[in-house]
Amino acid sequence: MPTTKLKFKSAASEKRNRQDYFNIAVSVDCVILGYENKELKVLLIESDLEEFNGLHSLLGDLVDPHEDLDAASYRVLKDRTGLDDVYLEQVQSFGNIQRHPSGRVVTTAYYSLVDIRNHRLQLSHKAVSWHTVSEIQKLAFDHKEILDTCLKRLREQVMERPIIFNLLPPKFSLRELQEVYEAILGVGLDRRNFRKKIMLKDWMTDLKEMETDVPHRPGRLYKVGAR
Amino acid sequence: MPTTKLKFKSAASEKRNRQDYFNIAVSVDCVILGYENKELKVLLIESDLEEFNGLHSLLGDLVDPHEDLDAASYRVLKDRTGLDDVYLEQVQSFGNIQRHPSGRVVTTAYYSLVDIRNHRLQLSHKAVSWHTVSEIQKLAFDHKEILDTCLKRLREQVMERPIIFNLLPPKFSLRELQEVYEAILGVGLDRRNFRKKIMLKDWMTDLKEMETDVPHRPGRLYKVGAR
DNA sequence: AAGTAATATGTATCTGAAACACATTAAATA
DNA sequence: TATTTAATGTGTTTCAGATACATATTACTT
Known part of the structure; x- marks a missing residue:
């Protein structure tokens, strides 16, 4: 005091x-x-x-x-x-x-x-x-x-800094990531353009693993962080 | 209380x-x-x-x-x-x-x-x-x-909203405006590109008046505000 | 074996940003 | 009065990023 x-x-x-x-x-x-x-x-x-x-x-x-x-x-x-x-x-x-x-x-x-x-x-x-x-x-x-x-x-x-990954589990697919962006921004995004844009940012690493337990073709899994 | x-x-x-x-x-x-x-x-x-x-x-x-x-x-x-x-x-x-x-x-x-x-x-x-x-x-x-x-x-x-005009007198030239931007941003700007960009924003009105008391060709004067 | 639903990828187009050059004007100077 | 000087005023080309858009592929389901 x-x-x-x-x-x-x-x-x-x-x-x-x-x-x-x-x-x-x-x-x-x-x-x-x-x-x-x-x-x-x-x-x-x-x-x-x-x-x-x-x-x-x-x-x-x-x-x-x-x-x-x-x-x-x-x-x-x-x-x-x-x-x-x-x-x-x-x-x-x-x-x-x-x-x-x-x-x-x-x-x-x-x-x-x-x-x-x-x-x-x-x-x-x-x-x-x-x-x-x-x-x-x-x-x-x-x-x-x-x-x-x-x-x-x-x-x-959300597009300036890699903060969105805090909302996701450690392993996530690009579909999940895009859905989070869409929920936050309140708009639909073109999948192809979204991928190009997000990949350029170098915020994620390809885990070389695939989704499991999805009722369709599984997508690649990523984790946050470069390299 | x-x-x-x-x-x-x-x-x-x-x-x-x-x-x-x-x-x-x-x-x-x-x-x-x-x-x-x-x-x-x-x-x-x-x-x-x-x-x-x-x-x-x-x-x-x-x-x-x-x-x-x-x-x-x-x-x-x-x-x-x-x-x-x-x-x-x-x-x-x-x-x-x-x-x-x-x-x-x-x-x-x-x-x-x-x-x-x-x-x-x-x-x-x-x-x-x-x-x-x-x-x-x-x-x-x-x-x-x-x-x-x-x-x-x-x-x-400063590029998102028309706030910079608060630093300037009611009548100002594009040169003065650019100099303020340069002082704030700490970089030099290309005069031609600057003019195009700032004009597109519709933040200023052409007063149809000219500078006085400048030792060179006088520039147009503007005021803040559209129309 | 066929159908379904999602992944994965590439190209053409548009828009805004950046780089860049020349003619014009008014004051200063010779 | 003509010339020089220093700034205004404008247009085009180039490049990068954003947008629009179509087809082949894969795994699961029926």
């Missing part, structure tokens, strides 16, 4: 005392995304606030004064999913006065991509469950806006 | 009481950018903390519990420059434990583009001044990292 006074010299800070400035709580909210049955899913919890009775909300928590902001989002993810080696990226902060009915809370949103079929994934609580992103109409707090903002950022980044 | 208890149910929040969670201060920091003499400039203030003696820092302030996060950044900008109709965009939040030597402060960074030659622009304080971005080596706090992050975002957006 700091004992030194914070020094800020604006008009606003001069007319208020130090205690006032610790009347804002800081939280993180995680948009934890998964992919299953050709649909993008997000992990939600039933809101426990009366104001939001029946609505779901993102997974979040207040930030401990002794932990880094990023660390708080990793903690939420670890607590809720059991996973600690996942992709997590800060998107934006939301700080309207009235966004939390119980008090002033400024939250920072992160999005994360996890493999739903990963056997280490264990949900922390019965009230936590996967929801199809495209079917979500309304969420508690400003969480629908946060979700939409994170999805927009994800769509912008 | 909320009287209801904040309800959060994680392991971390259960083992701490409410007061602990108001021990994080929230601030905003503004990367206020201008353009002059073919160089990108940023508005800095001399740090008043002993730890950062001699170093400059970005313009920021603590957020008032009764103001929106975005409103706080507008207030900082208004207080420091006198301008209230400027482009301002949130970039990212920075929340490492030790980023502020006097206590725990989570800050949200914004960048802003202003016309240095705007006559309404008035700096609030003698210690506030413009610095050439490319010459900045070190800043107080983590402000160098914040600056770099904002510049990166600016470079990503």
